Amino acid sequence: MPTHTAKQNPRAKILVVDDKEQMRDVLRKFLAAEGYLVETAADGKDALRKFSENKFELVLSDIKMPAMDGAELLTEILKINPQAIVILMTAFGSIEAAVAAIKLGAADYVSKPFQMEDVLFRISRALKEKHLEKRVADLESEIQKQSAMQKIIGGSAAIKRLKQIIERIAPTGDTVLITGETGTGKELVARALHEASGRNKKNFVALDCSSIPETLIEAELFGHEKGTFTGATDTRAGLFELASDGTLFLDEVETLSLAVQAKLLRVLQEKVFRHVGGRIDIAFQARVIAATNQNLAKMIDEEKFRRDLFYRLNVLPVEIPPLRERHEDVPEIVAYLLAKRARELNTEKFKITPEAMNALQNYEWRGNVRELENVVSYITALGGNTIGAADLPAQIQNSKFKIQNSKGEENIGNGQATLAEIEKIYILRTLQTVGGNRVQAAKLLGVDRRTLYNKLRQYEIEE
CATH class of the missing domain: 1.10.10.60 (Homeodomain-like)
Known part of the structure; x- marks a missing residue:
């Protein structure tokens, strides 16, 4: 197996601080062999000078040193750069000092004598966490500029494929049917389609069809004339009218009655509609995007959904993958949600241990991203700023891989x-x-x- 040198594999720049020359030399050689760029310092004062003059991604320092010990060095480094990553090395008998240093802002500590693999693991983890924090900070700074497409978080093959489909079909005016389990983000995909189309300056009108009583859904969609029914004191435009030449999103379309399905089919075919109680045809040019979490083919066989309406809606099908099929996206989604919760609660940024993240990645997530968001709300409301596996709900802790x-x-x-x-x-x-x-x-x-x-x-x- 080839050994990668720092030149072959440039990585983070690390400052190793220890008053024992042998320890400095061993760490320098070992970390350099792993591809890190390494400098050393024999004491805290020398380390502080080098840190002030250079850019280091991480400082690995002994605690017990003459003149300026590791805790003092940590304090001074954080004054220069509050975001600095400092890992402290401590002898077995001084773990209390290391824990105290953690409270002062150290990223981690490692006890002497240590295994080099343990040092590598802690360095890698600390750098990874800092990289993730930076990515979240970048997301926060751009949050107001984000499009719906950018809010579809994840780098898995499934999400990349979904974004490609959105980009390809968005410019067309064809009807779209989005399918996916509850909580997968169907409205977010619909908004992404709208924003990536030529209608992005026009209205985006959304309706959860299950939220409107059957007796009112027709008037909600098509509008009504004054005096058509009790309470209709004025003529009122429906959602088709409000959408105009923008986009109309119909979520949970499977909940529409067969009678309303028939009227929706006519509107899609003829591109005209009438107010409830009206006699004048009103033309519309809105793009219709429908969504469902049900198996419409099965509902057709059960005569609960019209086959002809299905064909009208399913011109461009888009399927959203469930979260359990893209578990590699969980860390990025969790980081985003934790940052969002920190803003909402006006508190320090939340951190999550690798053990807790591992448990979240291996949970089944039947409720998908919505369930994950609920779990994040739960653990941030009840726990501290560092979330461990023990802080997770029981069903996740007891989940079987x-x-x-x-x-x-x-x-x-x-x-x-x-x-x-x-x-x-x-x-x-x-x-x-x-x-x-x-x-x-x-x-x-x-x-x-x-x-x-x-x-x-x-x-x-x-x-």
Whole structure:
């Protein structure tokens, strides 16, 4: 296996601070072999000077040093850059000092004597968390400028494919039928279609068809004349009229009665409608986008939905994947939602431990993004600013992984798998998810490459 040098694989710049020359030298060589750019300092004062003159992504410092100890150095570094990442090294007997330093703003600490793999893991995790925080901050600064397309969060193949479909069909004026489970974001996709079309300066009018009583839905859609029914004291425009030449979004279209379905079909065919109680045809040019979380083909067989209306609506079908089929998007969605909650609660930014994130990634999410948002609201309302696995709702903590072994059997969470077996299967599933790309697998697993390679050898997984 080739060793990657810093020049071959440029990464973060790290400042190592320790008053023992041997320790500085060992850490410098080891981290440089991992691709990091490394400088060293023999004491706190020298470290502070170098930090002031250079840009370091991370500082790895011993706590017990003469002149200026690690805690003092941490305080001074944070004065220069409050966003600096500092990891402290501490002897076994001074963990209390490290915990106190964490409260002062250190990102993490590692106890001596330590395994180099542990140091690498903590460095990688701290840098990853900082990168995620920066990404969220960038999202926050652009939040007002975001289009609906940008709010469709995720980098999975399924989401990339969804965005490609939106871009391709948005310019057309054809009717669209969006299908997807509850909570997948059907209205967000409809808005993205509208904003990416030539109608983006026109009205976007949305209606949840299930929220309007059957006796009023027709008047809501098509408008009504004065005196048509009790309470109709004035002539009122319907949503087709309000949409004009923009976009009309009909969510949960399957809840419309067969009688209203027939009238909707006529409007789509003839491009005209009448007010309830009216006799004048009114032309409309709005694009209609419908959405459903039901199997319309099954409803057609059960004679609960008109086949001809289905064909009229399903000119351009768009299917939104459920969250459980794109679990790699969960960390980015969670980061976005945590930042949103911090703004809403006017509090410090929330952090989440790798263990908690792992549990969220492996939950089934039958309620999709909406359920995930509810969970984030729950844990941020009841917990502190650092969210651990114990802060998650019981159903997530007790969730069983649905990971198959080499025989295609689900054996995680059934009480028969050892911890090592669970880890091996999880690594195999992650590798399968990223098509065998070990760099991407290491990122998803939250470990560095060397740790992953060691695990591959340990579990005799072919490279």
